[in-house]
Amino acid sequence: DAEITQSPRHKITETGRQVTLACHQTWNHNNMFWYRQDLGHGLRLIHYSYGVQDTNKGEVSDGYSVSRSNTEDLPLTLESAASSQTSVYFCASSEGSGPPNEKLFFGSGTQLSVL
Amino acid sequence: DQQVKQNSPSLSVQEGRISILNCDYTNSMFDYFLWYKKYPAEGPTFLISISSIKDKNEDGRFTVFLNKSAKHLSLHIVPSQPGDSAVYFCAASAAGGTSYGKLTFGQGTILTVHP
Numbered sequence: 001d002a003e004i005t006q007s008p009r010h011k012i013t014e015t016g017r018q019v020t021l022a023c024h025q026t027w028n029h030n031n032m033f034w035y036r037q038d039l040g041h042g043l044r045l046i047h048y049s050y051g052v053q054d055t056n057k058g059e060v061s062d063g064y065s066v067s068r069s070n071t072e073d074l075p076l077t078l079e080s081a082a083s084s085q086t087s088v089y090f091c092a093s094s095e096g097s098g099p100p101n102e103k104l105f106f107g108s109g110t111q112l113s114v115l
Numbered sequence: 116d117q118q119v120k121q122n123s124p125s126l127s128v129q130e131g132r133i134s135i136l137n138c139d140y141t142n143s144m145f146d147y148f149l150w151y152k153k154y155p156a157e158g159p160t161f162l163i164s165i166s167s168i169k170d171k172n173e174d175g176r177f178t179v180f181l182n183k184s185a186k187h188l189s190l191h192i193v194p195s196q197p198g199d200s201a202v203y204f205c206a207a208s209a210a211g212g213t214s215y216g217k218l219t220f221g222q223g224t225i226l227t228v229h230p
Contacts, residue, residue, distance in 0.1 A: 031216045042121075042204060042220040043159070050216070058217070090158055094216050099147040099166045102208070104218060106151075106158030 002027040006091050006107035013114055019078040021110050023091030031094040032074040033104065034058075034066065036087040043090065049074055050096070081114045088112070118142045119207050121221035129229055134192040136224050138205030141186065145207040149218065150179060150190045153202045162203075163190070195228045202226070 004025040013019050025032065030051045035043040045058030047066040055066050063085060065077045078085055088111050092104040120139045128134045136150075146167035151159035165172040165179045165188070172179050178191045192199055202225050206218040 033217070035220075040222055042119075042222040043206075043218075044220070045217060048217060092158075096216055098210060099208075100164060102147070102216065103149060103161040103164060104159075106160070108156070108158045 004091060004093055004105055004107045006089075006110050008110060009108065010111045011113070013081050013112070015081055015083060015114055017081050019081050019112065021076045021078075021089055021091075021112070023074045023076065023107060024072055025091075025093040025105075025107075026072065027093055027095070027105060028071060029093035029105075030071070030096045032068070033092045033094075034064070034074065034076045035090045035092065036060065037090060037109075038087050046076065046089075047074075078112075083114050086112060086114045116141075117222070118145075119205055119219050119221040121203075121205055121224050123224050124222070125225040125227070127227045127229065128195050130197055131194045134190075134195045134199065134226055134228065136190040136192075136203050136205075136226065138188045138190075138221055139186060140188075140207050142207070142209070142219075143186070144209040145219075146210050147208040148179070148181060148188050149206045149208070150177075151204045151206060151220075152199075153204065153223070159204055192226075195226075197228050197230050200226055200228050 007022045033048040034046040049068040091107045149164040150162040153159040202223045205221040
């Protein structure tokens, strides 16, 4: 079955370190997204991609970067981790067909703690 | 600026009764709306969606109502079951252009269904 997987599930790092969170999908979806979930804010969009070599900034992109070298993967990099980036990170993908069938499929999340 | 708002952080209902979760939005460009359910330590999963050309969509025990003039949507779960206990996120999308496929989420409502 097609799926979307994130790794690691849990990560503890120190402030100032570079961290990369992996996201891999086997849906063959063009669209991929990174969200962070924080109490009181719901899920907020960090970066997204509509295809290979395409990347775009979302609502809370400062301090994060992504790259899309193939269809399956969209790694999220924290250039210099800060305590404010402690959060749960979700990767998602979608087919891009539009309503009424368009929906995001989410990975299980990565809990990141920056100490 | 929170464009999608779920003003009730939590809701508690008895098994067998109706659960009504509410969501308000401010961006008049939103024309596609989705509800996601999230269990602890898992990613959000798609529940039901509605396009702005409709005012109601049903799928089994779940019905979503859209009131475009009030910029309000609601999710009805009838009858509620203990397994429905989860966090419910409302999300909205604007078709076309650079907004295509991006979802803006509300803060979430924790639903607890008591046996």
